[in-house]
Amino acid sequence: MDDSLEQFAEVETGEAFTLQNPRLLKVELSETSVMARNGAMVAYQGDVRFEHKGGGLGRLLKKAATGESLRLMEARGSGELFLASQAMLVHVIRLRNDALTVNGANILAFESGIDWDITRVRGGTAGMLAGGLFNVGLHGTGYVALISDGEPLRLDVAEAPTFADPSAAIAWSGGVSTSLKADVQAKSLIGLGSGESFQLGFSGQGWVLVQPSEGRFVPTSS
Numbered sequence: 096m097d098d099s100l101e102q103f104a105e106v107e108t109g110e111a112f113t114l115q116n117p118r119l120l121k122v123e124l125s126e127t128s129v130m131a132r133n134g135a136m137v138a139y140q141g142d143v144r145f146e147h148k149g150g151g152l153g154r155l156l157k158k159a160a161t162g163e164s165l166r167l168m169e170a171r172g173s174g175e176l177f178l179a180s181q182a183m184l185v186h187v188i189r190l191r192n193d194a195l196t197v198n199g200a201n202i203l204a205f206e207s208g209i210d211w212d213i214t215r216v217r218g219g220t221a222g223m224l225a226g227g228l229f230n231v232g233l234h235g236t237g238y239v240a241l242i243s244d245g246e247p248l249r250l251d252v253a254e255a256p257t258f259a260d261p262s263a264a265i266a267w268s269g270g271v272s273t274s275l276k277a278d279v280q281a282k283s284l285i286g287l288g289s290g291e292s293f294q295l296g297f298s299g300q301g302w303v304l305v306q307p308s309e310g311r312f313v314p315t316s317s
Contacts, residue, residue, distance in 0.1 A: 111206060112187045112238040120178045120185045120203060120240050128171035130211075131178055131204040141174015165199035165231060169207060178204055183242040186304075194234045194269030197241060200310050201265040206237030216261075216273045216295065234269075241266055244308035252301050258294040262309040268301030 106115050111129075113121045122129050124143060133147070146169045170176050179185070180203055188195065196214060205211070214232040233239060243265055250257055252271050267273070274296040297303050 110238075112204075112240055114185060114187060115177070117184050118179055118182050120187070122170070122176040122178060122204060124170060124172055124174055124176055128169050128207040129176065129204050130167045130169055130207050130209075131176070132180060132202060133166040133168050135178040135180050135203055136168075136170070136176060137179050138177040139170075139174055141172065143170055143172040143174045143176055145170050165202060171207075178240070180242050183244055184246060186241045186243065186247070188239045188241065188266075190233065190236055190239060192236050194232065195239060195266060196269075196271075196273075197231050197233060197239070197266045198262070198264065198310075199231050200262075201241050201243060201306075202231060203240040203242045205233060205239040209233050209235040209237045209239065216275060241304075243304070243306040244310050245306050247304045247306045249302050249304055250297075252297045252299055252303055257297040257303060259297070259303065259305050260309060261293065261295050263305050263307075264295050264297075265304050265306050265310075267297060267303040270301035271297050271299045271303060273297055 106113055106121070109123075111123050111127070113123070115121050119137070122131075124141070136145070147166070185203060190209065210233070212232050214230050216230070247265060250259075252267070258276055276294045276296045
C-alpha cells in the first residue's frame with residue numbers, strides 16, 4: 096500500500112466509541128447496541144442491522160408537540176459502524192451514572208443502555224417552541240457522541256451568571272439548571288443570526304458547552 100495512505104489508517108483502541116479523526120466516529124458493536132442519528136451511517140463492516148426507533152409513545156407525543164427533529168435509529172449486530180454528520184466535529188463523552196442534556200441537533204450517537212427523554216427549558220411558552228428550547232435528556236452509564244459546528248468552549252456555570260444563544264449551547268451537565276431570559280431591546284444586537292430576543296440562562300454546579308455557531312441545518316431522515 097502507498098505509504099501516503101497510512102495517515103488514513105483505521106484507529107484501534109478496543110473502546111466502544113473511537114474517534115477516527117475529528118469528524119468521524121467508529122462504534123464497536125458486539126453485545127451492546129447503539130442509538131444513532133438517522134442518516135449518520137457512512138460505512139460499516141460486519142453483520143450490522145438497523146431499525147428506526149421512535150422512542151415510545153410518550154416521547155413521540157412530546158416530539159409532535161415540540162417540533163423536536165431528532166430521529167434515531169438503533170444499530171445492533173457484530174461489526175464496526177462509522178458515523179458522521181455534515182463533516183461536523185465529533186466529541187466523545189463518557190457518562191458514569193450521570194445526567195447530560197443535549198440540544199437534539201448536536202447528538203450523533205449514544206449507547207442504547209442510556210435512558211433518554213425530551214426535556215423542556217423552564218419558562219418556555221407556546222410561542223417559543225421552535226427556538227431550540229426543548230432538548231434531549233440523557234441519563235445512565237456509557238458513551239455519548241456529540242457534534243458541533245466548530246470547536247466548542249466549556250464554560251464553568253458556577254463562576255458567574257451564564258447565558259447563551261439557545262442554538263449555540265450544545266450540551267450541559269446534570270447539575271445545571273436552565274431558564275429563559277428575554278431582552279426585547281437586545282433583539283437586533285445579540286444572537287448569531289436568529290433575531291431571537293431570548294437567551295438560555297444557566298445556573299448551579301457544572302458546565303455548558305457552547306459552539307461558535309448557531310449550527311448548520313442537518314436534514315433528518317423519515
